[in-house]
Amino acid sequence: MIIKPHNPSDPLASEITPHSLYLKRRQFIGQSAALALAASALPVHALQSRTEPGSSGAPWLREQIGAARETSFGEDEVLTPYSSVTQYNNFYEFGTGKDDPYRYASKLKTDPWSVTVDGECEVKGSFTLEDLLKGQSLEERIYRLRCVEAWSMVIPWIGFPLADLIKRFKPLASAKYIEFITLEDKKQMPGQRSAFSTIDWPYREGLRMDEAMHPLTIMAVGLYGEVLPNQNGAPLRLVVPWKYGFKSIKSIVAIRFRETMPRTTWNDIAPNEYGFYANVNPQVDHPRWSQASERRLPSGLFKPNRISTRLFNGYDEVASLYSGMDLHKYY
Numbered sequence: 001m002i003i004k005p006h007n008p009s010d011p012l013a014s015e016i017t018p019h020s021l022y023l024k025r026r027q028f029i030g031q032s033a034a035l036a037l038a039a040s041a042l043p044v045h046a047l048q049s050r051t052e053p054g055s056s057g058a059p060w061l062r063e064q065i066g067a068a069r070e071t072s073f074g075e076d077e078v079l080t081p082y083s084s085v086t087q088y089n090n091f092y093e094f095g096t097g098k099d100d101p102y103r104y105a106s107k108l109k110t111d112p113w114s115v116t117v118d119g120e121c122e123v124k125g126s127f128t129l130e131d132l133l134k135g136q137s138l139e140e141r142i143y144r145l146r147c148v149e150a151w152s153m154v155i156p157w158i159g160f161p162l163a164d165l166i167k168r169f170k171p172l173a174s175a176k177y178i179e180f181i182t183l184e185d186k187k188q189m190p191g192q193r194s195a196f197s198t199i200d201w202p203y204r205e206g207l208r209m210d211e212a213m214h215p216l217t218i219m220a221v222g223l224y225g226e227v228l229p230n231q232n233g234a235p236l237r238l239v240v241p242w243k244y245g246f247k248s249i250k251s252i253v254a255i256r257f258r259e260t261m262p263r264t265t266w267n268d269i270a271p272n273e274y275g276f277y278a279n280v281n282p283q284v285d286h287p288r289w290s291q292a293s294e295r296r297l298p299s300g301l302f303k304p305n306r307i308s309t310r311l312f313n314g315y316d317e318v319a320s321l322y323s324g325m326d327l328h329k330y331y
C-alpha cells in the first residue's frame, strides 16, 4: 500500500514509518498554527530516532529549516520513504556502493562550511554557509529525482531558488555558465583515496546561466523537514529536477561564473554516455541501456514499480530553454 501525502487514510501499525509520521506532521501543522507547538514535540522524537548518526547542522540552520514554508510543488506525488532517500545514494566521494554514503558520510564535518565565489561576477570572496543563508527564506518542494541509471525517487527538499543566490553575486554580462565544485578532502572522503577511482577529483558540475536562473533550480539544505543528511550532500547541494541526478552536485565548496562551458565530471569520464546538458529524455538512450522507463524506488523483485520516463522528467515548463536545439545531439 502506498500512502499518499495528503490522504494517509489510517495506515496499519506495521505501516507507520517515519515517512507516514512526517506526512501527518505536514498535515497537522497545515491545519492549525495554534497546534504547531504541540506538533513540534512529535517529530523531534521521530527525527532523532531515525537520523542519529548523520544528524548535524548548526542550531540556526535547524531553526531556519523548521520555518520553511510549504509549496504546492509535487503535492500530489507519493514520497519515496525516508529510508530509501537516505540509504540508497550516489556520492562517489564515499564509495561506489549504494549504501556507502549512508555508512561513511556521517563523519563529514559540515559546520563550519564556506563557499568561494569567483569568476565573471562583481561580488567575489569566501562566504560562510550562514552568510549565504542570511535573510533567505526557505521552502519545501517535492521534486522527482531521475538518476541516469534508470531509477528515480520523489524527495521533499528544503531549499531556495538558486537565482536568489546568483543575484547576490552580481554576475557580469560575460557570465554565460556557472560551475560548481564539491569538497575535496581525502581524509574525510574515503572514495577519493580509492586507487580504483576513475574520477579526477573534485567532482564538478555546471549549468548554462539561463538554466541556473530557472525558477525550478534550487539549492537544497534540507529534506524531510530536517537538515540535509551528509549522504545527500550536506550542507549545500544543487537540485535540478529536469536533469539526470548527476547534475545535482553535492557538498558544494566553490561557485564560479564563466564565459565558457565548464568541464563536468561525468562528461569528462565518458563524453559519449553523459552529456553536459543531461536533460531527462526517454528518447535518447544511454549507449548501454534504455532510458524509456525507470524504477521508482522502493523497487523490488516482486514489485519492480517500473514507470515510463517523461521528457524533462515531466517538468515541461523548461522546454523553452532548449527550443531550436537538437536534443539528440545535445544530450
Ligand SMILES: Nc1nc2c(c(=O)[nH]1)N[C@H]1C(S)=C(S)[C@@H](COP(=O)(O)O)O[C@H]1N2
Pocket (backbone or CB within 6 Å): 085, 088, 089, 090, 091, 092, 093, 145, 146, 147, 148, 182, 203, 231, 232, 233, 244, 245, 246, 247, 248, 249, 250, 251
Ligand atoms: N559530489 C557529488 N555529487 C553527486 C554525486 C557524486 O557522486 N558526487 N552523484 C550524483 C548522482 S549520480 C545522483 S543520482 C545524485 C543522487 O542524490 P541523492 O543521493 O541525494 O539521491 O547525486 C549526484 N550528486
Ligand SMILES: [Mo]
Pocket (backbone or CB within 6 Å): 090, 146, 147, 148, 149, 244, 245, 246
Ligand atoms: Mo545518478
